[in-house]
Amino acid sequence: MAHVHVILNQKGGVGKSTLAVNLAAVTADVLGGAPDAGQPPVVAVSIDPQGSAVWWSERVGDGLPFDFVQAHDDLAGLAALSRIPSAQHVFVDTPGWLDLAEDDGADPLGKGAAADALRAVLSNATDVIVPVEPEPLGFQPTQRTVERVVKPRGLPFRVVINNWDPRDGKADLEQTRAFVEGQGWPLARTVVRHYKLHTRASADGLVVTQYGANRVALQAREDFFRLALEVGLAAIPKPARKPRTKNAKNAKKKVTA
Ligand SMILES: Nc1ncnc2c1ncn2[C@@H]1O[C@H](COP(=O)(O)OP(=O)(O)OP(=O)(O)O)[C@@H](O)[C@H]1O
Numbered sequence: 001m002a003h004v005h006v007i008l009n010q011k012g013g014v015g016k017s018t019l020a021v022n023l024a025a026v027t028a029d030v031l032g033g034a035p036d037a038g039q040p041p042v043v044a045v046s047i048d049p050q051g052s053a054v055w056w057s058e059r060v061g062d063g064l065p066f067d068f069v070q071a072h073d074d075l076a077g078l079a080a081l082s083r084i085p086s087a088q089h090v091f092v093d094t095p096g097w098l099d100l101a102e103d104d105g106a107d108p109l110g111k112g113a114a115a116d117a118l119r120a121v122l123s124n125a126t127d128v129i130v131p132v133e134p135e136p137l138g139f140q141p142t143q144r145t146v147e148r149v150v151k152p153r154g155l156p157f158r159v160v161i162n163n164w165d166p167r168d169g170k171a172d173l174e175q176t177r178a179f180v181e182g183q184g185w186p187l188a189r190t191v192v193r194h195y196k197l198h199t200r201a202s203a204d205g206l207v208v209t210q211y212g213a214n215r216v217a218l219q220a221r222e223d224f225f226r227l228a229l230e231v232g233l234a235a236i237p238k239p240a241r242k243p244r245t246k247n248a249k250n251a252k253k254k255v256t257a
Pocket residue numbers: 011012013014015016017018019048051052094095096162163164192193194195196197198199200201
């Protein structure tokens with residue numbers, strides 16, 4: 001079964017596509033298995049009908065180190081993401097959607113194709129990654145996302161601060177951390193910093209593992225490797241359980257005696 005990581009925040013422009021594509025890239029870099037060799041272990045899926053990720057992946061072209069699928073209208077496929085043969089990790093890029101229904105206890109995602117796609121994906125999710133930018137404007141939509149969409153489904157989640165520019169100082173960063181921790185939400189220690197390279201990457205047709213070898217590029221890349229390490233993306237899959245024979249039981253007893 002593949003792990004399905006959904007990158008979600010009601011707020012637009014917080015880095016959902018950037019995180020989905022680049023977490024897929026670093027995970028694929030570590031796990032190996034180029035898509036053209038068949039059976040790639042990492043798949044990125046976009047359910048954003050107008051998303052930038054598909055355009056981005058097309059610009060990267062043959063060098064894309066993972067499989068990319070645009071699937072906003074494939075509900076059956078979305079509900080079966082964890083069963084993609086060969087995949088170990090699936091990253092789902094979601095749209096920034098504007099309105100959630102009134103808080104009347106009903107499903108806040110409401111009606112429509114985008115809501116159906118999101119429901120299908122969430123029904124299949126292993127966990128949710130919630131990017132936020134270090135600015136108070138994003139707090140309310142993030143709160144609605146976590147409290148009304150993620151938590152009621154009982155999904156494990158983690159908030160990740162993205163696009164922090166160290167040149168802006170630490171005030172906004174600290175305020176954002178305090179907000180997230182004040183809500184009692186798990187916060188990644190890794191902060192994905194702002195780099196011009198990331199902003200240009202989609203137009204340049206690059207994912208983070210394809211950046212150059214200069215200092216800035218290495219720093220930009222480091223944030224994604226750190227984040228992947230922190231959220232355990234390269235965890236060793238559990239070995240298939242062998243049927244226990246009588247002898248195997250005895251052997252185990254001897255070793256532990
Ligand atoms: N860490 C970063 N450093 C520099 N630029 C960034 C960073 N993260 C995101 N960006 C830029 O910010 C913009 C918004 O990011 P992105 O498209 O990933 O957000 P999104 O949440 O997917 O947006 P939408 O809701 O519109 O789909 C893009 O131009 C992207 O290149």
